Amino acid sequence: DVKVTQSSRYLVKRTGEKVFLECVQDMDHENMFWYRQDPGLGLRLIYFSYDVKMKEKGDIPEGYSVSREKKERFSLILESASTNQTSMYLCASSKRGGLLLETQYFGPGTRLLVL
Amino acid sequence: AQSVTQPDIHITVSEGASLELRCNYSYGATPYLFWYVQSPGQGLQLLLKYFSGDTLVQGIKGFEAEFKRSQSSFNLRKPSVHWSDAAEYFCAVGSTDSWGKFQFGAGTQVVVTP
Numbered sequence: 202d203v204k205v206t207q208s209s210r211y212l213v214k215r216t217g218e219k220v221f222l223e224c225v226q227d228m229d230h231e232n233m234f235w236y237r238q239d240p241g242l243g244l245r246l247i248y249f250s251y252d253v254k255m256k257e258k259g260d261i262p263e264g265y266s267v268s269r270e271k272k273e274r275f276s277l278i279l280e281s282a283s284t285n286q287t288s289m290y291l292c293a294s295s296k297r298g299g300l301l302l303e304t305q306y307f308g309p310g311t312r313l314l315v316l
Numbered sequence: 317a318q319s320v321t322q323p324d325i326h327i328t329v330s331e332g333a334s335l336e337l338r339c340n341y342s343y344g345a346t347p348y349l350f351w352y353v354q355s356p357g358q359g360l361q362l363l364l365k366y367f368s369g370d371t372l373v374q375g376i377k378g379f380e381a382e383f384k385r386s387q388s389s390f391n392l393r394k395p396s397v398h399w400s401d402a403a404e405y406f407c408a409v410g411s412t413d414s415w416g417k418f419q420f421g422a423g424t425q426v427v428v429t430p
Contacts, residue, residue: 307359
């Protein structure tokens, strides 16, 4: 089975802090994604990566950056956390299929509270 | 741009009754459609997916969904719900020209009453 793990289930940070969210997948997937989930808004894509050191902006990249130095690991960085970044963050991965579209597998999520 | 609409934010259903969750999409080409479920405190789990072929697809946990191109819909159904089906359900659409990205609907919260 595919396993996607996220470094923390819950995080509490203060405004202005630098925050790192880590995601690791064990299935050699090429694609990795970071979403945030807010009530009534569903999942919104922040960034994604289709290969090591490659990254693409999603729908809401402002205030975030990412890093992918190894294939299995994709980090989301909040350079200076703000209260409006309080949310549930979900990481996902998928393999790069012949049609560039494969099922995404999700981690359990990190609930971040910024005070 | 592709988009997904789940018209029902919240649905309450009695245990043993049937369930139907609506999903409408907007996309010019053939969409690739997914239903995910999120139980409380959990990540998203894939229920089923439609890429091509038979328009009625079977998934896990007794769920099925029907793709109707003429109505741009991909509704999820279950004939008899169990208390464990209480969760949030998300419809998603992807396309082959989007580098594997999905567009998710806002979700439908399902409450199951005894």
